Amino acid sequence: MTYVARKLDTYSKLKKLGEVARFDVCGFPSVFTGKNRKFQRFKFIYPAVGKRGSCVRLFKVLQSNACEGNCFYCANRKDRNFQRINFRPDELAKLFLQYYSKGLVDGLFLSSAINRSVDLSEERMFETVQLLRTRYGYRGYIHYKVLPGTDESIIDAAARLADRLSLNLEAPDAKHLAELSPSKNYASDLVGGLEKIARINRQKPLKAGITTQLVVGAARETDREILNLSGRLYQDYKLWRVYYSAFMPILDTPLEELPPCSPLREYRLYQADFLLRRYGFTPQELPFEKNGNLSQDCDPKLVWALRHEDKFPMEVNKADFHELLRVPGIGRISARRIVETRKQEKFTRLDQLRKTGALTTRAGNFLTLQGRFYGGGERKATGQINEQLFLWEEL
Numbered sequence: 099m100t101y102v103a104r105k106l107d108t109y110s111k112l113k114k115l116g117e118v119a120r121f122d123v124c125g126f127p128s129v130f131t132g133k134n135r136k137f138q139r140f141k142f143i144y145p146a147v148g149k150r151g152s153c154v155r156l157f158k159v160l161q162s163n164a165c166e167g168n169c170f171y172c173a174n175r176k177d178r179n180f181q182r183i184n185f186r187p188d189e190l191a192k193l194f195l196q197y198y199s200k201g202l203v204d205g206l207f208l209s210s211a212i213n214r215s216v217d218l219s220e221e222r223m224f225e226t227v228q229l230l231r232t233r234y235g236y237r238g239y240i241h242y243k244v245l246p247g248t249d250e251s252i253i254d255a256a257a258r259l260a261d262r263l264s265l266n267l268e269a270p271d272a273k274h275l276a277e278l279s280p281s282k283n284y285a286s287d288l289v290g291g292l293e294k295i296a297r298i299n300r301q302k303p304l305k306a307g308i309t310t311q312l313v314v315g316a317a318r319e320t321d322r323e324i325l326n327l328s329g330r331l332y333q334d335y336k337l338w339r340v341y342y343s344a345f346m347p348i349l350d351t352p353l354e355e356l357p358p359c360s361p362l363r364e365y366r367l368y369q370a371d372f373l374l375r376r377y378g379f380t381p382q383e384l385p386f387e388k389n390g391n392l393s394q395d396c397d398p399k400l401v402w403a404l405r406h407e408d409k410f411p412m413e414v415n416k417a418d419f420h421e422l423l424r425v426p427g428i429g430r431i432s433a434r435r436i437v438e439t440r441k442q443e444k445f446t447r448l449d450q451l452r453k454t455g456a457l458t459t460r461a462g463n464f465l466t467l468q469g470r471f472y473g474g475g476e477r478k479a480t481g482q483i484n485e486q487l488f489l490w491e492e493l
């Protein structure tokens with residue numbers, strides 16, 4: 099490991115430690131939103147998505163990039179030759195507050211590499227957050243990353259100060275983790291850590307819940323394996339979100355020659371994840387291809403509908419809320435409005451349906467209105483109606 103050769107000033111540290119922190123995702127895949135562009139100048143300002151699609155600017159940084167771990171894909175791995183840097187807790191707390199008080203950021207996302215030991219790294223991160231909350235009276239948003247192997251007492255203390263806790267599982271199971279990381283123990287360090295966080299969150303729910311992140315496309319895992327895990331995490335641990343991070347090869351790592359994961363794969367995973375969390379789908383219902391992955395050509399809700407022709411066209415005046423949710427072009431809000439509107443009047447025309455917010459060019463292919471079908475025989479023209487879901491989601 100290469101340690102700091104010369105003393106860096108605080109802003110140079112921020113530039114470096116903010117840049118590597120961006121590999122930890124916490125929002126909608128930026129490649130599809132374009133929201134990242136105006137922040138590209140500041141690698142440490144991360145545009146997450148807030149309530150109703152608003153943009154929340156997170157000050158996203160590592161306390162340290164000096165790591166004892168040697169994960170095959172990671173920019174901070176021990177055997178990689180680059181400059182190692184640490185923030186002192188007070189230095190980082192004050193730096194964050196400078197940006198916050200100028201209105202340049204809305205919250206903090208704090209993570210760290212494993213610098214010498216998990217305990218020491220956690221101690222430093224905890225001290226940073228504690229200084230912010232107690233000495234400096236900061237009341238805003240804090241996302242605190244728990245490192246694998248952290249003691250439950252530290253997690254418990256961090257949960258009292260943070261709005262959100264997360265721990266990265268990285269892979270859907272131990273077999274795939276072995277292709278990414280030589281030293282992490284999937285059952286005890288990762289799943290065990292998430293279990294501890296979930297326990298604490300059950301006793302006293304965190305304001306912004308608990309989350310995890312998976313690396314996609316570096317360990318030959320399938321979308322089915324990933325989404326089966328996500329389904330279990332939502333059910334058993336009440337996770338707020340699972341984030342999917344498309345693998346990008348990093349120079350001077352063992353995986354530097356592996357091709358990057360397509361952003362579209364990441365996007366389809368988010369769409370399918372949305373079906374699990376908000377549309378009542380189970381992982382078993384998701385429409386995987388024979389190879390265990392989702393179709394890249396078409397969004398998963400549409401693929402599901404096309405594979406269940408026996409359920410369509412559906413009569414909009416009779417279908418219940420959950421049935422309506424399965425119709426491409428109808429989201430949760432429009433399904434609710436349809437059910438409400440129906441109490442007053444029957445749907446007989448597409449313009450009535452349009453007023454609920456439904457995308458009638460899509461939904462019309464899967465519905466009848468008082469027995470009349472308005473579809474133009476385009477149900478299979480997937481290219482024209484291939485983007486079903488709008489993924490704005492609160493932090």
Ligand code: SF4
Binds near residue numbers: 165168169172173
């Ligand atoms: S422990 Fe974390 S920071 Fe260290 S090499 Fe592994 S993924 Fe990177």
